[in-house]
Amino acid sequence: MKHYNFDRVIDRSGTQAKKLLQLPKGAPDDVLSLWIADMDFACADPILEALHRRIDEGILGYTQYKTPECMAAITGWFFRRFGWEIDPGKIFFSPGVVPALGALVSILSDEGDGIVIQNPVYGPFAGKIAGNGRRVVQNPLICRDGDYTMDFGDLAAKLDDPAVKGMILCSPHNPSGRVWTREELKAVVSLCEARDKWIIADEIHCDIVRAGVKHHPLLKLCPEYRHRIISCTAPSKTFNLAGMQMSSIVIPNPEYQALWKRQTIERTGLFHPGALGVTAMIAAYNEAEDWVDQMNAYVDENFRFAADFIARELPLARVIPSQGTYLLWVDCRGYGFSPDELAERMLHRGHLALDEGVIFGEGGEGFERINLACPRSVVAEFLKRFCRALS
Ligand SMILES: Cc1ncc(COP(=O)(O)O)c(C=O)c1O
Known part of the structure; x- marks a missing residue:
């Protein structure tokens, strides 16, 4: 090694x-x-070597994302690291998690609807909600003696509003650095389930945890609620590939999948990977x-x-x-x-x-x-x- x-x-x-x-x-x-x-x-090194090989071939044409090789690299990583089995049919490409959040907000809610975030939190959550004409509903984290926890009473109250359609969960949480426990995540899911709300779990930081800390992918933890959960993953933070514009969005609900395809393929046609991004991602997940x-x-x-x-x-x-x-x-x-x-x-x-x-x-x-x-x-x-x- x-x-x-x-x-x-x-x-x-x-x-x-x-x-x-x-x-x-x-x-x-x-x-x-x-x-x-x-x-x-x-x-x-294996990422850089794969990129060198790809460039040496001399052609950087249109590139497929949904190939067996690419899907095996993604699913292999999440299975090895988390024991999370992902059906490749439920994986969709996005050039970034932020564009995915924008697309998801627009397909899973209507103008004027509320969407919950747990501030202080990564700024583009509020940006994409407001940018799509939706209402940012704050469920502030509690900060006591330097420790951050969720305010479940407030979350329940915010989710009680019928105009609130769902929430964007930052897991692990940026900027507090919290990695939510199984109990915290299950509590969030059960509050959403009881009120029929969806959850977009932004899990882009899932691989970067301090020694001894365990991240729980939400779809693995709560498979029974999979029809209401969407997980946003990417190799960008994990392998320092943010400039490669690659992320993988896991959407188990067939209805949401159809809406996603309409928005990303039929309406904008912007959701296609770059040749080098695919090469880098496969090498990263398989060899790094x-x-x-x-x-x-x-x-x-x-x-x-x-x-x-x-x-x-x-x-x-x-x-x-x-x-x-x-x-x-x-x-x-x-x-x-x-x-x-x-x-x-x-x-x-x-x-x-x-x-x-x-x-x-x-x-x-x-x-x-x-x-x-x-x-x-x-x-x-x-x-x-x-x-x-x-x-
Ligand atoms: C929680 C979170 N989501 C998304 C992103 C950015 O995602 P992308 O570059 O894939 O759009 C970041 C970057 O810092 C982040 O912290």
């Missing part, structure tokens, strides 16, 4: 990397960008398992390093204990800065481009989200700058 070197710093300038190009106005030249959720690690395990161990260590440092040097900041994702969520409210002041300090004192908590909706004010999928030397540099920003 190859031992991967995650300490290697790769210069991404000149590669059209979004993290380096989409920066706040007035960002200093030496800004350290740790906002968007992709990794600064090179992809696993050891890379994922090593990456997780390295990221775990980054979390330990950052949490120890912050506890020691920044006593008014609180690191939220992370169970999953490579995104550190830090409560900076102890410093008493307004969200604008905090953003200003990060950018102009710390020379840091981070995701400000406010973009995750209510409950995110005063927090910062930092991407720790980077070499340890970069984490060390971040911590130095974070101290400067807050002091």
Whole structure:
């Protein structure tokens, strides 16, 4: 087995990397960008080798997604990692989870309907709901002494509204880093089932969990409710393939499948994979398992390093204990800065481009989200700058 070197710093300038190009106005030249959720690690060798082979063939034409090879790669991964058996007939391509969320919101609800999200949460959830003329219904997470839990009483009340059609569940949860337990997930499903609501489970972060933590795919946990669950998965976070525009949406309900096909194939025709994306995904799911395990161990260590440092040097900041994702969520409210002041300090004192908590909706004010999928030397540099920003 190859031992991967995650300490290697790769210069991404000149590669059209979004993290380096989409920066706040007035960002200093030496800004350290740790906002968007992709990794600064090179992809696993088998992925890069498969891409080289594909390019060497010289033809990059139209490419099929629903081939036995591609379906076996996807189903094999989820079976090996989670014991989740997926029927390939229920798997559908999307160029991303966010486009899938937009398509699903539009086919599973009507204008003006409500859809529940659990804020603070990944911003495009609210964006795609509102962008499709639906109503964002908030079921805020409870944050007590740094621990996030769901407010089931409030969720039940929100789902009681007949105009609310369903919810988008972030599992694992970005940005809190919670990996929901079986009990929590079952409680969500039973509240939705009792009220006849659907659940879109965004499970894009499912493979990135801290040592000893287990993610439960919702469709595996609650097969009896499969007709109302849609799971969004992708190799993008797991293998650092976000620029390959590949994701796999599992839709067990035949009625929803028909609606999905109408929206994605008949109406827009936009849901076709790229040649290199398919190649990369097959190699990733089939051959890069050891890379994922090593990456997780390295990221775990980054979390330990950052949490120890912050506890020691920044006593008014609180690191939220992370169970999953490579995104550190830090409560900076102890410093008493307004969200604008905090953003200003990060950018102009710390020379840091981070995701400000406010973009995750209510409950995110005063927090910062930092991407720790980077070499340890970069984490060390971040911590130095974070101290400067807050002091
Ligand atoms: C919860 C969640 N869903 C979806 C995405 C993005 O998905 P995609 O790039 O496949 O559209 C992200 C990226 O950070 C995310 O955190």
